[in-house]
Every structure is written in C-alpha cells, then in structure tokens.
Amino acid sequence: MSGERILLAHGGGGELTDNLIREVILSGLGEAAGGSLEDAAVFPAKGSVAFTTDSYVVNPLFFPGGDLGRLAVCGTVNDLAMRGARPLALSLAFIIEEGFLFDDLRRVVESVRQAALEAGVKILTGDTKVVERGSADGLFVNTAGVGEVVAPREITLCGVRPGDEIIVSGPLGNHAISVLAQREGLSFETVVESDVAPLWDMVEALMGAVGDDLHALNDPTRGGLAASLNTLSAASGAAIEIEEGAVPVEPAVAFAAEMLGLDVLSLANEGKFVAAVAAGTSDRAISVISDGEKGAHCAVIGRARKGAGVSSRTPGGGKRIVEMPYGEDAPRIC
Amino acid sequence: MSGERILLAHGGGGELTDNLIREVILSGLGEAAGGSLEDAAVFPAKGSVAFTTDSYVVNPLFFPGGDLGRLAVCGTVNDLAMRGARPLALSLAFIIEEGFLFDDLRRVVESVRQAALEAGVKILTGDTKVVERGSADGLFVNTAGVGEVVAPREITLCGVRPGDEIIVSGPLGNHAISVLAQREGLSFETVVESDVAPLWDMVEALMGAVGDDLHALNDPTRGGLAASLNTLSAASGAAIEIEEGAVPVEPAVAFAAEMLGLDVLSLANEGKFVAAVAAGTSDRAISVISDGEKGAHCAVIGRARKGAGVSSRTPGGGKRIVEMPYGEDAPRIC
Numbered sequence: 008m009s010g011e012r013i014l015l016a017h018g019g020g021g022e023l024t025d026n027l028i029r030e031v032i033l034s035g036l037g038e039a040a041g042g043s044l045e046d047a048a049v050f051p052a053k054g055s056v057a058f059t060t061d062s063y064v065v066n067p068l069f070f071p072g073g074d075l076g077r078l079a080v081c082g083t084v085n086d087l088a089m090r091g092a093r094p095l096a097l098s099l100a101f102i103i104e105e106g107f108l109f110d111d112l113r114r115v116v117e118s119v120r121q122a123a124l125e126a127g128v129k130i131l132t133g134d135t136k137v138v139e140r141g142s143a144d145g146l147f148v149n150t151a152g153v154g155e156v157v158a159p160r161e162i163t164l165c166g167v168r169p170g171d172e173i174i175v176s177g178p179l180g181n182h183a184i185s186v187l188a189q190r191e192g193l194s195f196e197t198v199v200e201s202d203v204a205p206l207w208d209m210v211e212a213l214m215g216a217v218g219d220d221l222h223a224l225n226d227p228t229r230g231g232l233a234a235s236l237n238t239l240s241a242a243s244g245a246a247i248e249i250e251e252g253a254v255p256v257e258p259a260v261a262f263a264a265e266m267l268g269l270d271v272l273s274l275a276n277e278g279k280f281v282a283a284v285a286a287g288t289s290d291r292a293i294s295v296i297s298d299g300e301k302g303a304h305c306a307v308i309g310r311a312r313k314g315a316g317v318s319s320r321t322p323g324g325g326k327r328i329v330e331m332p333y334g335e336d337a338p339r340i341c
Numbered sequence: 342m343s344g345e346r347i348l349l350a351h352g353g354g355g356e357l358t359d360n361l362i363r364e365v366i367l368s369g370l371g372e373a374a375g376g377s378l379e380d381a382a383v384f385p386a387k388g389s390v391a392f393t394t395d396s397y398v399v400n401p402l403f404f405p406g407g408d409l410g411r412l413a414v415c416g417t418v419n420d421l422a423m424r425g426a427r428p429l430a431l432s433l434a435f436i437i438e439e440g441f442l443f444d445d446l447r448r449v450v451e452s453v454r455q456a457a458l459e460a461g462v463k464i465l466t467g468d469t470k471v472v473e474r475g476s477a478d479g480l481f482v483n484t485a486g487v488g489e490v491v492a493p494r495e496i497t498l499c500g501v502r503p504g505d506e507i508i509v510s511g512p513l514g515n516h517a518i519s520v521l522a523q524r525e526g527l528s529f530e531t532v533v534e535s536d537v538a539p540l541w542d543m544v545e546a547l548m549g550a551v552g553d554d555l556h557a558l559n560d561p562t563r564g565g566l567a568a569s570l571n572t573l574s575a576a577s578g579a580a581i582e583i584e585e586g587a588v589p590v591e592p593a594v595a596f597a598a599e600m601l602g603l604d605v606l607s608l609a610n611e612g613k614f615v616a617a618v619a620a621g622t623s624d625r626a627i628s629v630i631s632d633g634e635k636g637a638h639c640a641v642i643g644r645a646r647k648g649a650g651v652s653s654r655t656p657g658g659g660k661r662i663v664e665m666p667y668g669e670d671a672p673r674i675c
Contacts, residue, residue, distance in 0.1 A: 019668025020563020020609070045498055046420040046560075047393035049490055052386040059381035060432035060485055061468045064476075086380040098394035098485050102436070134395045134483075138673060142398075144476035149468075151394055151432050151485030156383055164379055226380075229354020275354070334353025339472060 011109040018103070018137030028135060031109065032099075035116035041096070041129035048131035050096060055156035057092035059083060062149040066339040068115065070189040072181070072200030073277070075148055076118030078341060081205050081277055082228065083152040084126045088207040089224045089280065091158025091214060094128040098151045101135045104143040115146065126205035128152070158214055158221075166223035167243035171311040172289040174282045176209060176302045177202065178255040179232055183274035183340050184263045195266075197259035202301075204278030209295075209302050213282065216295040220285035227281055228341060230332045233272040235281050236317045237331040243283075249309030249329070252322040272319075273332040275340045283311060345443040352437070352471030362469060365443065366433075369450035375430070375463035382465035384430060389490035391426035393417060396483040400673040402445065404523040406515070406534030407611070409482055410452030412675060415539050415611055416562065417486040418460045422541040423558045423614065425492025425548060428462040432485045435469045438477040449480065460539035462486070492548055492555075500557035501577035505645040506623040508616045510543060510636045511536065512589040513566055517608035517674050518597045529600075531593035536635075538612030543629075543636050547616065550629040554619035561615055563675060564666045567606040569615050570651045571665040577617075583643030583663070586656040606653075607666040609674045617645060 016023045033040050042048040061082050068075045084094040099119060103112070123130055185201040188194070206226065214221055223243065227235035232254065240247045256264075256271050264271045278301060284292045289307045296302035309319075317329040350357045367374050376382040395416050402409045418428040433453060437446070457464055519535040522528070540560065548555055557577065561569035566588070574581045590598075590605050598605045612635060618626045623641045630636035643653075651663040 014669075015672045016667060016669035018563075018672060019666065019670060020568055021607075021666035021668035021670075023668040024563070025665070045424065046395075047391040047424045047426065047486075047488070049389050049391050049424055049426070049495065051388070052390045054385070054387075055383050056386045056390070056487070057381040057383050058430055058432065058485075058487055059466050060434045060483065061380075062434045062436050062470050062483060064436060064470045064472050066472075066476075090379065090381045090383055092381065092383070096392055098392065100394045100396045100483050100485075102396050102398060102481055132393050136396050136398045136673075138398050138400075138478060141475070142400075142478035143481075144472060147436055147477075147481070149394065149396060149434050149483035149485075151392075151434075151483075152381075153390070153392055153487060154381070161383065229352075229358070234354055273355075331359070332353065332355035333350060334355035334357040335348075335350035336353060336355075338349045338352060339470075 013103050013105060013107045013137055015105045015137050031112055032116055035113055036120050036130055039120040039123035039130055042131045057087045057090040057154040057156055059086040060151035062147060063341060064147050064339050065186060065341050067189050068146060070186045070201055071198050072185050073203035074118050076115035077122045077203050078277060079148040079150045080119055080122035080126055081203050082341060083150040084128055085206045085226045087152050087154035088210045089226055091162040092154030092156045094126055094152055094154045094207055096131040096153045097128050099130045099133040100149040102143055102147040103137045104145050105137055105140045107145055160219050162224050164223060164225060164239055164242035167239050167245045167283040167311045168222055169245050169311050169313045170286040171222050171283040172286060172307050173247060173309045174289060174292055174305060174307050176280045176296050176305045178257045178304050179276055180256055180260040180264060180271045180274035182277040183337055184260050186340050187337060195259055195263050199259050199263060202276055202278035204301055206280055209299055212295045213292055216291045217284055217288045220288040223283040225281050227276045227279055229275050231273040231275055233329050233332050240317050246312045246314030247309060247317045248312055249319050251319045253306055253308045255304045255306050269336055272329060273336055347437050347439060347441045347471055349439045349471050365446055366450055369447055370454050370464055373454040373457035373464055376465045391421045391424040391488040391490055393420040394485040396481060397675060398481050398673050399520060399675050401523050402480060404520045404535055405532050406519050407537035408449060408452050410449035411456045411537050412611060413482040413484045414453055414456035414460055415537050417484040418462055419540045419560050421486050421488035422544040423560055425496040426488030426490045428460055428486055428488045428541060430465040430487045431462050433464045433467040434483040436477055436481040437471045438479050439471055439474045441479055494553050496558050498557060498573055498576035501573050501579045501617040501645045502556055503579050503645050503647045504620040505556050505617040506620060506641050507581060507643045508623060508626055508639060509642055510614045510630050510639045512591045512638050513610055514590055514594040514598060514605045514608035516611040517671055518594050520674050521671060529593055529597050533593050533597060536610055536612035538635055540614055543633055546629045547626055550625045551618050551622045554622040557617040559615050561610045561613055563609050565607040565609055567663050567666050574651050580646045580648030581643060581651045582646055583653050585653045587640055587642045589638045589640050603670060606663060607670055
C-alpha cells in the first residue's frame with residue numbers, strides 16, 4: 008500500500024516483525040536470499056575465509072548511480088575482494104526509523120537484490136530493528152560478509168614493495184560528488200553518477216593475469232585515494248610517488264570538486280581499487296582491468312620507492328606531500 | 342580526557358577515524374581483538390560455518406546486569422550457539438551520534454572486551470560511522486558472528502518432534518524488566534538484573550550429555566518465550582503444551598511484570614535458551630544445564646505433541662493459547 012509506514016512494533020520481534028521480514032525483505036530479495044529464517048545460517052567453508060563488516064549511513068539514501076542498498080552490498084563485497092576473497096555470504100541488518108516509508112524500504116531491498124545478483128553473493132542472514140521517530144535518520148544498514156580466499160598468496164595492506172607500480176582501476180571521485188551534489192541540491196551541467204559497483208570480477212581477472220605479482224590492493228572509499236595510499240605506504244613501509252596528471256578524473260567531477268573546494272584525491276569511491284603490482288607487470292594488469300566496462304579508464308599513476316610517505320608530482324614538475332585526510336570533508340558519504 | 346565528545350570528523354575515514362579506532366577501540370579491546378587493521382580479516386575454517394548478525398539499539402545503553410556492549414557480544418554468539426556452533430569470530434560496527442561521550446564509548450568497548458573473553462571469541466573486524474547530532478540516539482552497535490558448527494547433527498528450528506520434552510535454561514523476563522525499569526526510572530524493592538550472558542558453554546555441555554537427542558534450540562529474545570515456542574512450533578509442525586506453573590520466574594520479575602501490565606511469557610531474555618530434547622532425556626539435560634550458575638534454575642516446562650500451536654495449562658487446570666506476540670510491548674529492548 009502506497010504511503011504505508013514502518014511502526015515501532017515492526018521491531019518488536021513478534022508477528023509484525025515476522026510479516027515485515029517475510030513480505031518485504033525475503034520476498035523482495037527473492038533469489039538473492041539463501042537459506043532459512045533461522046537467526047544464524049549454516050554453510051560449508053574450507054581453507055581461509057575473509058570476514059568483514061560495514062555500516063552504511065549515507066545521506067541521501069538515493070543518489071544518481073546508486074542508493075543505500077547497492078552501496079551496502081558493494082562496499083562489503085569489495086572489502087572481501089581486497090583480500091583476494093570471492094564473496095560467499097552476506098548478512099543484512101536494518102535499523103529503521105519509525106515512520107519510514109515501506110515503499111522506500113522496498114526500493115532499497117530491490118537494490119540489494121540486484122547488487123547481490125551482480126556480485127554473485129547470497130544474503131544468508133539478517134536483522135531488523137526499529138527505533139522511535141527522531142532516534143535515527145530514516146534507514147541505516149549494516150552488512151557483514153564472508154568470502155573464500157582464493158588469492159594464491161595472502162593479499163594484505165603490507166605488501167607494497169619499492170619498485171612496484173601503482174594502478175587505479177578508473178576515474179576517481181564520482182561517488183562522493185554524486186552524493187554531495189544530491190544532498191546539497193546542486194546541479195551541474197553533467198549529472199555525476201556514483202561508481203558504486205562490485206569489484207570481485209575485476210580483481211579475479213587481475214589475479215589471473217599477474218598472479219603473485221599482485222602485491223597489495225585497497226579500495227579508496229572514505230578518505231579517497233589519499234587515505235588509501237597513505238594506509239598502504241604506512242602499512243608496507245614504502246614511499247609512494249604518484250603523477251598527479253596521471254590520476255584519471257572525469258571533467259565533471261574535477262569541476263564539481265573545484266566548485267565545492269574539495270580535493271579529488273580525498274573523495275570517496277565505491278567501485279574502484281588501487282593495486283600495487285611488481286615492476287614490469289603493469290601492462291598485463293592494465294590490459295585485463297581495462298577489458299571490462301568498469302575498468303575502461305584504469306591507469307598507472309605512480310610507483311613505490313624506498314622511504315616513507317606519499318607524494319605527488321604536479322604537471323608543472325613540482326612535488327607536494329599527499330597527506331592523510333583529517334576527516335571533516337564529507338560526512339555520511341557511505 | 343573526561344567530557345571529550347565524538348566529532349563528525351571521527352567518521353570521515355581519515356586521521357581522526359584512525360586515531361579513534363586505534364586509541365579507543367583496538368586498545369580498549371586489548372586481547373579480545375584479533376588480527377590486523379585490514380578492512381577484512383582472514384582466518385582458517387573448515388566444515389560447516391554458522392553466520393549471523395544483529396544490530397543493538399537498546400535504550401538505555403547501561404542497565405543493571407549489563408550494557409549495550411555486553412549485549413552485542415552475547416546476543417550474537419548466542420545466535421551461533423543456537424545452531425550448535427562454537428563462536429570463532431565477531432565483527433563490531435558502531436554508529437555513533439556526534440557529541441557522544443568518549444567515556445561512554447570506552448565503557449561499552451570495555452564490556453565488549455570482557456564479554457568476548459567470557460564467550461571465548463575474538464573481535465576480528467569492525468567499522469565506525471558517525472552521524473550528525475539528532476540523526477541517531479547515542480550509540481548503535483552491530484555485531485556479526487561466524488562460528489564452527491560442532492553439533493553432530495544440524496540443529497534447526499524445525500527439529501521439534503511430538504513427545505519431545507521442552508526445557509528452559511533458567512528464569513525468564515529479567516532482561517526486559519531490567520531495561521524497562523531503568524528506562525522508565527522505576528525502582529522496585531529488589532533490583533532486577535539482566536540475564537545477558539553467553540550460552541555456548543551450556544549448549545556444548547548439553548550436546549555432550551544428550552547428543553542427537555537434542556532436537557531443537559532457540560533463544561527467547563525479542564518476543565520472549567511466547568515468540569520462541571510459536572516459532573519452534575510453526576517451523577517444526579508440532580504442537581507445544583507448557584505448564585504455566587512450571588515456567589521459572591523470579592518473584593521480583595513477576596511482580597514488576599504485573600505492575601507494568603506485561604506478560605512474562607513475552608518478555609525478552611538475553612541469557613536463556615529453550616531446548617527440545619527426546620522423551621526420556623530431560624533428566625540428563627537438566628543435570629548438565631543446572632551444573633553451571635547460569636542454568637541453576639532450569640526446568641522442564643512442557644512437551645511437544647502432534648498438532649499445531651502453543652498452549653499453556655494454568656495452575657488452576659485451565660488451558661489458554663499462547664499467541665505469537667504482536668510486537669508493540671517493549672521497543673528497543675535489545
């Protein structure tokens with residue numbers, strides 16, 4: 008029924024909760040839901056499993072190129088992919104503000120369904136809580152994920168070695184600009200769409216192409232490329248130097264970032280990865296990454312060296328330090 | 342520093358987020374945290390794994406006998422235990438309202454640490470988000486859990502068979518009354534403490550004592566025993582009949598429930614289970630459950646029969662239907 012809203016009692020654990028779970032969530036997830044209605048799902052596993060979680064509090068819930076539901080699936084399967092793990096199972100936990108529209112919940116669940124099918128993962132378990140009006144902002148989602156590590160050698164943040172080439176899988180900043188523009192009601196000539204997408208297929212292809220020469224992976228989400236590179240550099244004990252002119256950015260994103268006074272290097276992405284590959288293997292890497300639509304504009308952006316910290320060579324030949332962002336730029340971006 | 346509060350920028354994914362995670366969360370968890378700072382943790386698994394999640398939005402955060410942190414560990418490891426799974430790994434995801442006190446966060450993290458050690462589980466991965474003042478109510482926590490299924494035969498909600506004896510592991514209603522009394526500022530002569538506790542040790546002992554004769558397990562959390570029995574009955578296709586006088590309830594809980602106009606059978610518990618065991622095995626079951634402090638007042642409360650639905654025989658000899666609660670009684674109890 009259009010206009011129908013969530014009640015506090017939908018979170019009480021009784022008949023209304025059961026109805027909500029069966030009629031909206033499980034039936035909306037359809038073939039993307041696996042298993043039973045038990046509180047815990049059981050499935051077979053062997054070898055190394057990867058395990059991760061993220062809560063998603065993006066505001067607004069719907070933005071060009073995606074929404075909270077798509078984000079909650081992609082963000083978590085991408086954290087698994089960054090460890091070389093094929094996603095096996097997701098959990099899906101909603102915290103809903105009393106009065107939230109059923110129709111909006113159905114839209115989010117439909118996005119979860121589509122993204123889960125795209126990512127090749129099943130939703131195996133979940134939870135639904137409702138809080139009073141004013142005690143949450145619409146809808147928060149948490150997903151946790153379990154994956155099967157298929158990387159031949161463990162992929163960690165610590166794997167960058169001096170000499171490695173640094174690759175990004177595509178243009179940066181789209182997710183943050185899409186969400187910020189929607190939130191602030193800004194319209195630019197070109198609508199910037201979020202890049203939110205599952206990355207496992209690209210990572211799998213990359214591992215197939217370069218094998219053990221894939222030294223490290225990270226997804227530049229909150230804090231963007233700047234946070235990602237600083238994290239890799241600090242964890243690995245290596246310096247990273249990028250060519251600022253080599254970092255792919257769509258003109259509309261560059262323009263919007265300029266207007267908003269934001270550094271593209273600190274903007275969140277939800278469908279990109281940074282990879283460190285052994286010297287001499289970046290051609291093979293770029294070749295397989297650019298094979299797919301999501302990696303069409305991937306690029307080698309720099310190189311790791313002995314030392315510490317992250318720096319960027321500007322097109323004019325200067326050099327600047329790329330700092331770890333402090334954190335205040337863009338709240339509730341994911 | 343006392344009085345220090347969380348800022349929006351603590352959720353930005355930059356330096357402030359890093360500091361919060363290292364200085365408050367990881368250092369507070371101490372030996373209960375495992376692994377690295379990667380977004381996803383990797384650990385070995387074999388055989389069947391159980392996977393579950395719950396978000397915790399209890400109000401107030403601190404109540405007699407427990408708090409949000411203890412609840413978030415116990416609730417999730419207990420969902421694993423109900424599938425016969427030894428808890429292996431937990432995730433821990435915070436959604437924090439801007440302005441929340443660091444000292445309260447530290448208290449919650451300390452409770453997570455203690456409960457995780459008590460439950461024998463490590464926190465392997467996590468996430469921290471911050472939302473603006475007024476966009477959440479203090480602190481919400483999500484935990485997901487992975488466990489190793491050690492039950493000889495899969496334990497499901499569907500396993501109740503006619504003739505089975507129904508056991509509860511201790512007195513009911515303490516958790517709900519503890520939280521409601523604290524929230525409403527009610528004081529009774531006896532302070533009712535929440536029963537929030539990890540159940541795996543008791544479940545393991547029970548499995549050791551009765552083996553395959555353990556047919557079904559469920560924890561009577563939201564919706565209480567009434568929801569639990571109705572869920573088991575519907576999933577298994579069996580009727581369940583209990584003796585109302587046999588259900589253990591502490592006098593202070595019975596009194597408070599009466600005062601508040603609540604049915605003890607619908608009150609949430611966070612450290613109790615309901616078990617269906619084969620006819621003739623309840624003595625052995627009761628013997629091992631009552632061995633530990635947490636199970637000291639366990640009891641056989643009834644029996645499964647052919648048919649459908651849940652009913653209760655009153656001390657006076659009457660019979661009433663125990664309905665699935667609708668859901669409106671006690672919001673934000675967990």
